[in-house]
Amino acid sequence: MSLTPEIIALLLLDAVFLFFGGIAFVLSARIAWRWRSHETTELQYALHRQSYLVSVIINYIFMLKIPLFAFFIYTCDKLSSIITGAMCASGVVNSVDFGLYLTLFKIVNLYVFGFWLLLNDADMNEEKLPFTRLKFVLFMLFFIPLFAEIGLEIGFFTSLNVSKIVSCCGTLFSAASTSSISLLFSVDEKIWMMIFYGCFALSVAAYGSRSPLASVVSNLLLALFALIALILFFSPYVYELPTHHCPFCLLQKEYFYVGYLLYALLFAGTFYAAAGGVLDLVQKRYTKRFYNLSLFFNTLYVIGISLYPLSYYLRNGVWL
Amino acid sequence: MxxxxxxxxxxxxxxxxxxxxxxxxxxxxxxxxxxxxxxxxxxxxxxxxxxxxxxLKTLPQITLQRFVAGKQTNVSLSRVDTILAFNGVERVMPRVWGYYYFKPAGVNFSIVGVDAYEEPYKKRLSELTRTFDLLTLEKEGGMIVGEGVKNVLQENYYSDFFNFITPKGERYPLKIAGVFHSDIALESNDLMLVPKQAAYAIFGMSPEEATDIVVHVNNPVEIPTIVQKITERYPDLRAITQDDLRIxxxxxxxxxxxxxxxxxxxxxxxxxxxxxxxxxxxxxxxxxxxxxxxxxxxxxxxxxxxxxxxxxxxxxxxxxxxxxxxxxxxxxxxxxxxxxxxxxxxxxxxxxxxxxxxxxxxxxxxxxxxxxxxxxxxxxxxxxxxxxxxxxxxx
Structure with missing residues (x-):
């Protein structure tokens, strides 16, 4: 275990999140259990005030989680310079068995808590507070991945062995590796690319059809296949190296930190449609603003990522 | 929100x-x-x-130290030629250096032995030695000291020479022939550059030995391979590379x-x-x-x-x-x-x-x-x- 300032900062904030998350969890349990929106007792009034505290806490956690996710990746990037074999964050993340799950939990939590905040907003803007019980039951469920993430993160940094030799991203994201990702390599990368554009077309079609369900499904598919296509098809064009498929190296200086922009666009685009869509399904209505935002960010992402192969082809006259 | x-x-x-x-x-x-x-x-x-x-960038690519029973000891000079014969090794330089404890001020001076006919192992050191004439240094028994050293010596009334005490208890005087200023002060403030034979005398070392050996490699990518070869041939040598130091x-x-x-x-x-x-x-x-x-x-x-x-x-x-x-x-x-x-x-x-x-x-x-x-x-x-x-x- 090495206590670099970055790790200490992350652990400190984890402790803060755990503390406030714990408070929010206890309050949610109370509210979910005893909330009666038609009663006018002292207790209901107190519960209403507490429900506001929970939303403040979750707002606080979520607002910090987004930049902290980037900071976590950056910390791993920095650690890669002292861990033998690692050349970017992926080597560090994979040096601990559950590193990949930690990253996945972090991403899932961003979607989940973002959705909770949208639900909270919708609830607070309605006179009758129709989703109060629902949102606190949901928070109790969402607390599990949050708790798991914090636990994994603490475990990750304590079991991180600086002197252990790890694999670099060149072997982790290659057809030769024995990880699950090698399965994807057995399919031609052009097919993944086409599936990705297909998903984007699907999400545009869903936007045209004004169906929340179609938007949710198409955007979740888009998020998944965008990542796969990024690893298998697009990343070699970014690196201009046919064998380099790492999704983490995009975040490095050599590529102008383009990954931070691309991932933010992809997250914003798919999040608004998916979370907004679920919210619309619950509320049984159609909020155009979510889908407009989603289409805007998704389009920006698709344009951004497509420019790499196109410009490569224009300059060199061949595809990789 | x-x-x-x-x-x-x-x-x-x-x-x-x-x-x-x-x-x-x-x-x-x-x-x-x-x-x-x-x-x-x-x-x-x-x-x-x-x-x-x-x-760090000015430090040698590979430093070889000999360890006996976990303690660093001197290396025999005969190993230099063997290491020089390895493919990819450009230059091998034995170094004579060490610390000299100066009791009145309670400080350690870093003494580095330099040779007029040998290219110094560091660029910065060669810049230093170029400005001073090493041959006359050897002949007249002089040394070049860092600014910090000079101040300490002056405080102890050694304004133009300094008496080293060798392990045998003899006095070994060296003239202060010059003072150098280095833009990277961290490494040279406590430095004393003395002729090689003087360094041998001050430390009481045998002239067939060196404190450690510095290896320069043409292609930096080959450093790990060469380190492996050297440590296989001489298991009692420990190699320290620039990368080790950086980490x-x-x-x-x-x-x-x-x-x-x-x-x-x-x-x-x-x-x-x-x-x-x-x-x-x-x-x-x-x-x-x-x-x-x-x-x-x-x-x-x-x-x-x-x-x-x-x-x-x-x-x-x-x-x-x-x-x-x-x-x-x-x-x-x-x-x-x-x-x-x-x-x-x-x-x-x-x-x-x-x-x-x-x-x-x-x-x-x-x-x-x-x-x-x-x-x-x-x-x-x-x-x-x-x-x-x-x-x-x-x-």
Missing amino acids: LANVNVLLLDYALGSLKRQGGKSVFILIVLSLLIFLLASVLMIADAIKLELNTT SYQNIFDYKSGFFLSLFIVCVFAFFIVIYDKASALSSEERREIGILKALGWRMSDIVHVKFYESFVMAFSAFITGFCAALFFVYVLQAPLLRSVFIGYSELKPPFRLPFSVDVKMIVLLFFLSVPVYIAATLIPAWKAACLDADEVMR
């Missing part, structure tokens, strides 16, 4: 901070001080790391600043409690204010927003103040007191300037260590204040 900034509420929060006067100023000062301390430590650590990494520097400074930070966390925790307490204890004035606002129709969320803006403005301005103060303290004043935590104490403390190294990453790190913690401490008090009932307060 808290992200949508309401300018009117922000304006109100600023006014409220102004009205609180003394209380805000107190918190602002304490918070700024904390951030200032933290920022200074991180900046010093980064600056020294940068200085060392600059020095250990990083570890040392991460450890040092990490250690400081762990102590700092205790401070942060205490501060957290103070802020929590301060923010919870509303004066009757403030309670009345909230009561009036609520009676005027403000919602709970409006009051929490105002409180959030207040604490954000406080934390952020303290962050900026502390950060700027640290910049001034570290790079203009050269961090008096604090830098000795990192450099260690020694009579020959090199008077070097901390090179400027501040990047976005450090600002982000500092931000995460300070602002969110402060805001967290005010979350619950803000909510409590917002829960006050208009009628109860104004009664």
